[in-house]
Each structure stands twice: as C-alpha cells, then as structure tokens.
Amino acid sequence: MDKSFNWLDPFASVDLGIGEWADGIKGWAMANRSLIQPVKTFFEGVIVRIESTLQAVPPLVMLILLTLIAWQAAGRRVAVLVFCCLVVLGLLDPAAWSLAMTTLAIVISAVILCVIIGLPLGILAGKSDRFEQAIRPVLDTMQTIPAFVYLVPVVMMIGIGNVSGVIVTIVFALPPLVRLTSLGIRTVNANVVEAARAFGATPRQILFKVELPLATPTILAGLNQTIMLSLSMVVIASMISVKGLGNEVLRAMGRLDAGKAIVGGLGIVMLAIVLDRITQGLGRSGRERGHRHWWQTGPVGLVANLFHKQA
C-alpha cells in the first residue's frame, strides 16, 4: 500500500487498474479480427440488401405503400397523418427521401435483431424471478451508460460502418422490449393460465396459446419504444460512419450549418412519427378493433370484400 495513503481520502491512492483491464478487451478484439470478420460480413450483407431494396422502390410507390400499411395497421386517420408526414419528409430536401431510406434500413435491421434477442430474453424474465433479477441491472446499464463508452470498443472490435451502428443501436434500444415483454407475461391474468392448466395444456401451449397472445399489446408497446430509441440513436451512430439522416445532422453540426441540421432533424422526426403511429396501431387490443381480424379491415378488407361480392 502506498505510503501516502490518506484515510480521509482513501480512493485517491488506490488504483485497481479497471480502466487498463477494460482496455484489454480492445487488444483481444484486435487479436481476434479474423473470427469477427465473417460474422460482420454476413450482417453487412443483410443490411445492404434491406437498404438497396428500400432505395430501389420509387419514392411515390413507397409513400403509397407506407400509407396503406398505416391504414391497415391503425386506421384511416393515422394513414392520412402518415401520408402528410412522408410528403413533408420528401419536400424537406431533394436528397432527404434517399437519406431517410438509408436510416430506415438501419432502424429495421436493428429492430429485427432486437426482436430476435429481446423477445426470448423477455419471456424468460417473465417466467423466472431469478433471471429477471439478474438481467435487470444489465438492462439498466445498457440504457444509462453513455453511448460513447461502448462506441470505441465496438469500433475496435468490428470497425466503423453499418454493422457497428446497428450493434450500438441494439445496446440502447433493446431494454424496453425485454422489460415490457416480461411485464406483459407477468400481467397475464393468472386465472386464465390456471384454467389452461386445468384443461391439460402443456407449458409450451400455455405460452403460445395463452400468455403470448394476451401479452401482445404490452409487447408491441415495447417494440414501439425500441423503434423510437433506435431512431434516437441514428445521430450517434453516424459518428461511426453510418450514413443517412443522422449523418446530415452530424455534418451540419461540424459546419455550424443550422439549416441543414434542421432538415436532418425534422426528417428524423417525421420518420419517427410514421413508425410510431403504425406500431401503436398494431398494439390495439381486439376489443378496440371491434373483434375483427386484421384481414377484415383496412385496404385488405376492402379488397377481400370486393372479391367476396363477386364470388
């Protein structure tokens, strides 16, 4: 122990070397590049494919498509709102639409991975108190730790680009999905679960036929939050060379170009409103929809009805 150890200020003289130890991860990552690269290439390919698909669709077709999806998911009024937001987004700047599609591709990739990872974790947390207790501090950390802290190690491990951007986004956007899935499973009416047991359902059948369907509105609320948080990460992700609307904002900041920053920022907001309203529409319960199946309402219902009448 240091001679100058001071009881009143004990922490100044103790150095456990946590910083150096954590820095070792960086060294490990650099040493294992060859292991990480193939995985990276795979995900990069997926993201690029999603993006090129989104870019290939003519803006007007995409606009109509998203409006129809909104109508199907959330009704006519939301469809009008979504249409307006998309038109505003397109009019912001000649390049805005293309940038928005790039951002959308990143968000979609991140959200898909969040669902793949978060849903099982959430179910597990909903079923097991111990797992819930174990995972809660991890989720807290993921949500509160400044993004810049893990930005560097992720870049060291994987390098700059879309894949790192998606990973960084997942770290921040995953927790609400896990939390709300767990909450959804926990708040399923215990009487209904008991009834399912009393009629001989297996644990698996109880999960898929009772718990998950009843937890769906809560899970979708979690999904909505995950999408919103993903969008809020696009500016930070653009620091590690992710293109899109976030990058516009970042560049505008560098040049103190308020006009460009506002264009990029508003673009993100418009995209956020569109995605939020559509996913919120999905989360309405059966009763709110008047107990009609999704194919009985919206544009699909309209078309189905036409065919029905002809037949």
Place this chain on the structure above:
Amino acid sequence: MASQPQDAVIRCEGIWKVFGGNPQEAISAIRSGGLTKEDIRDRLDCVVGVRDATFSVARGEIFCIMGLSGSGKSTLIRHINRLIEPTQGAVYIEGRNVNEMGARELRALRAEKIGMVFQNMALMPHRNVRDNVAFALEVRGVPEEKRREVARRAVEAVELTGWDHKYPDELSGGMQQRVGLARAIAADPTILLMDEPFSALDPLIRRQLQGTFMELSAELHKTTVFITHDLEEAIRIGDRIAIMKDGVLVQIGTPEQIVTEPADDYVAEFVGGISKLDLVTAARIMQPLAWYEQAHGAADTAAWPVAAPSDKLNTLVDLSVGTDHPILIVADGAPVGVVTKSALLRGIQGREDAPQPKAEVA
C-alpha cells in the same frame, strides 16, 4: 359414509395443505393438538389451507362443499386435478393415485377426464366462444372439424346457440359462465369440478344457471364436486353436502341430515335460516299412531288426509290447510304415523314438537 369406496370416482384421503415454511412441523404440531391457528401462523409462519380432509364421491353424485371464504374449499377442490400439490395425503380418481402421475398422464387426465368451471369464468379473452369451448380438445390435438362439431353441441347444451363467434367481453356475466360450463363439458369428462361457478352472478341469473346446470347434470350424470358459499345453493344442487370451516370438513351428509342433525353449533347456525319446507320429510316429524291414540283416544282416521313418509313438509302443509284433522302417514298401505298440526308447525321452524304443552314461545 353412504357411498361404497369401490364405486367412488373421487377419493380424497387425509389431505393436508399447509402453505409456508415448515409444513411438516405445522402438521405434527396440529396433530399433537398443542397449537392454535394463530400459533401456527406466528411461530411457524404457516397457514393451514386444508386440514385432514377425507371424502369420496360416488359415480354420478353431486357433492357440494360449503364454506365461507377462506375456509379452504377452493384449495381443496384444486387437489382433485392437482393444480395444487397436497402437503400430505392422496387423491384417487377411479382408483389411480393422481399425485403419482407423470406430467403427461396428468395432462391427459385433466383434458379428458376432468372439466372445471371457475368463479371468475377465466375465459380466454382473445378467443371466441367456440375456440374457448374447444380448448381442451385443441390441446389434445383433436382435428378442427371434430372440434367445431363438439363445440357446437356443447354451446347448444348451455343454450348459447348462435353466439359461437362472439368474444367473451361481448357477453354478459351469465352468458360467460355458460361458456365456462360448455368448456367444462365439451370434452365429455367423467368429473366436473365447479369452483363457486355461480357466486359472481346476480340472483336471478344464478337461479337460471343453476337450472341449466341441474338439467345438464340430470342428463349427463357427471360426477360433480360443487363448491359454494351459499347453503341454499348447496341444498338445491347437492346429493350430499360437506360443510367446511377453517380447512376442516366439519360435517358430511345429505341436505336433510345437515339441516336436521347439525354436527355442531357452527353448522347449526348456518342451517338456522334455511327453509325446511322442501327438505324435511314426514318421516322425521311424525309420531307413531299409537302415541297419538294414547293422548287423544281412538281416532277415526277415515276422514284424515293421507301422505307418504317421504313427502316433504310443503306437501303436508298443502294437505293440512284443507282440514282440521291431523295427517295420516301411510307406507305400503299400512298407517305408520301421524303428523299433527303442531308437529308440522314445529317442523317448519326446525324444532321438535314438545309432547306436553309448554309455556308460549315467540
């Protein structure tokens, strides 16, 4: 007990259920008799749900378990399909020990042999009536065609035809419980477990559903365990009634036995307010003809109204209002007893007729 063990469909032997940390210790403490309920709760941190319950239910019988809330009746019924594991004791269904079954066997038993109806309906809000009713078949992998057919018939049986495609929240409470009943009988189980099925309904609807249930059970002859906190309901429905208090089965007997020979003050207090008119038979209140003649001299019974020993007080009242004579009770063509007006009135009150005149009682 009335039923022979070999014909018992459900047999519960010495069921104990103690919730909390030291169940075995609590049981032995209660057995040795030293500790009260409060002692067990405070010192051992245990709550006794069911205390040494033994009974059996014969094929086709409706067995009512009556008790106030917290008496352990809902806990007890859940042992029968092992939704709750007993701390001690065993449940046999058609001779097979439920507590020794593997998971697969237990699920088969629950889906095929036992139907259950819950106080809070516990319908699945995301499924329509038909899919709720067919749930037990669905989990057994019965093909869709068959399921629809079975569900249709079950829905018809509870008089809900045409509501198949509605969702539970579109139905009134009474209708929801009809769906619950349909779900329980859909798989044509041997046993019905009814956990306060009609308690949450308002009185008129409750009456209707009791009617539906009794018609159904007369038709289907299911062995039924029926939980209720309403003694009148237990009397109307049950072939036999068990009274439960603080986890103990205080008395088991036919409705008439319970009402006329309550085992202790607790049961007596319950039974006090119950109308005896449709419960007590002539056999219970009549006096031998000889006694009557001893007191009143030889009687000319020709003008007397006549009833059978099994006739209820209600019938006797109808006979009695038309005449001043006592009622002659005749079995197999021979007079066996006499019911005087005062005996009849006392019978309605639930008391014995005092042989010698007493001071007036209010």
